[in-house]
Amino acid sequence: MIAKRELTLAQQYMIASLLVMLGGMVGIGLWISEQIETAVTNRTAAVTALYVDSYISPHLQGLAESEAQKAVNVPALERLLSDTSLGAQIVSFKVWSPDGIVLYATNSELIGQQYPIEEGLAAAFNGEVVTEVSNLDKPEQALERTQWGSLIETYAPSRDANSDTIIAVSEFYQTSDGLETEIRSAQFRSWLVVGAVMITVYLLLAGIVGRASNTIISQQNELRANVTQLNELLQQNEELNGRVRRAAARTTALNEKNLRRISADLHDGPAQDLALALLRIESLSEAFEDENPQVSQDFRTIQLATESAMEELRTISAGLRLPEIAPISLTETIRRAVHDFEKKTRCNVTLTIGTLPEQAPLPVKITTYRVLKESLANSFRHANGEGLAVYVYHTEDIELTIEVSDNGPGFDVTRTAVYNRLGLVGMRERVELLGGQFELHSAIGRGTTIRTRLPLSVPEVEDV
Incomplete structure (x- = not known):
């Protein structure tokens, strides 16, 4: 059975960093795509606002004095929607009054009807240009819903030329085919750039980590070899230490044996000879006591010195011999x-x-x-x-x-x-x-x- 091979540090890093970079690339790509889509949409809104200010707002100035439908220059609006290039791109158009009444619409059935003012329309009446992709799910979008799945919906405010007051809001609907194509093209280019950058960074880091990992592996192998050698030396040292301690203990015991032997030798050798000498000296001292007192006195001196040496020898012998303590x-x-x-x-x-x-x-x-x-x-x-x-x-x-x-x-x-x-x-x-x-x-x-x-x-x- 083949043992499972562990991944090296470089391999672990490459796998982990690949997952992180893929996640980062997807996140960054989605964020850039969203920014591109927002930028393109805002550009469309800016163009629409310019179109409204330049061409449509002049034909709605009558609403500054009256909110009636007759204040809207309908023939002029219809010519703009049919004769201009931007008008050719508009598939539906509405003009809203501040109270939510449709003052004009390409779908004549909506004219005069009132609807709730929702987010995009409310923002336009607050002076903003709002552009978004609409799913056409509002009640006033029934006609558009029958022909398209989604359209680009733009709300642009029209202002009074004298007071800068918002008198109406124009609502445009454009097909999203051209916009989506442009967005997809920009997103594709951004994804290519992000992918290229991520792959380059990944390869550079993988190379650096790979070299570092090889160095670490080499050092680990060398460290393992050193540890193995050190363990062997420690084991040998323990064996030698055990031998030394056993030898030391044995030496202590042998020293006591030697001291006991020396004690016995002193007791059985010189001590016995001194004892014999003392006996002879005492006899000689008594023999000369009457004939030559001076010689007898000398023998007494020798006898005392010998007895002192005998006593010292016995003391040394007793000190060398250890009591029975085992x-x-x-x-x-x-x-x-x-x-x-x-x-x-x-x-x-x-x-x-x-x-x-x-x-x-x-x-x-x-x-x-x-x-x-x-x-x-x-x-x-x-x-x-x-x-x-x-x-x-x-x-x-x-x-x-x-x-x-x-x-x-x-x-x-x-x-x-x-x-x-x-x-x-x-x-x-x-x-x-x-x-x-x-x-x-x-x-x-x-x-x-x-x-x-x-x-x-x-x-x-x-x-x-």
Whole structure:
């Protein structure tokens, strides 16, 4: 089955503009035809008015003194109607008095009869020359109706030569054959001109729109190709981004494995050797205590230094090893980090936890624990633990926000050296490794706030 082909913009325009132009051409043509017909009719009226003023009005001047039929010079009117060229074109003629009485008519049966004064006749008595094509449906047109279907009807006023008062109205009837021929000829020429102009304009616009449409189609095809390529690149980017995030999550877990291994190695290696050395040093110190007190005192000094190193080594080993947080919830992980800090430093922390998801990916819990531990330790070292507060919340299961603040002396965050501190660098790298955000806000005398945002959509990894 062949798919239906969509029309291009140029084709749609050509169809729509063709319909509009055809409608416009018909409208303009009809309007011009009407104007031509009106102009020709008015010209006929002007000629008729001139004829009346020149030839007929002088023979009606008797009506200025009397409205009787005898005031009309009938023989002179009949000679005009029969001997002149215009009279030869007149097929019927009437003279009306102001009260609607027919004073003279080529149809003698109408003379002396009175009829209502209608629109054309009334306008003529108001001084206008009225010409129109009549369908001969009036009562006084009975004779004309039997011979013709329609005639050109003209009303022309006749005025008193002394006072310019309208004393009568002459009504002419002419055949419309010659007038209609002239009108049709003029209309045909006007239609040709209008059609030629419309076709020329249409072809010019069609050419312009056609070129524009081809340009648009070319650009659309190029845009579609670019969009397709962009979609492919976006898909590849999403795949790469997923790999990077999985690798970041895996790196976080592996780092903890490495730290746990280092902790175990320190505990099982150097710590054991130091423990053995302490035993031997203690025996040697006791052996020389009586024979050589000075040597015994030196051994005591070495023993104290070794014990101090042993204690430091155990502290480092304990700090490297992360508690078992995989099976516990995110909330419990946060509470454990704060509780361990309070237990170690005997410093109170105001903890506020919003509604959190029950579980979170292991890399997120690891980073949360490390960030809390390092942030609280920094506040304890630099702010003496004053006003320590922790606020943890999340937004629509999308992002976890951790805020650690204190009321310490604060510092100038514009100093570059601040961001080179190992603790801050480590926290920032941990957070950004998971695609999160790390913010540090502080001012002298206004305390410090560390705010981190971690995505909760980090891929899950195996337990460390």
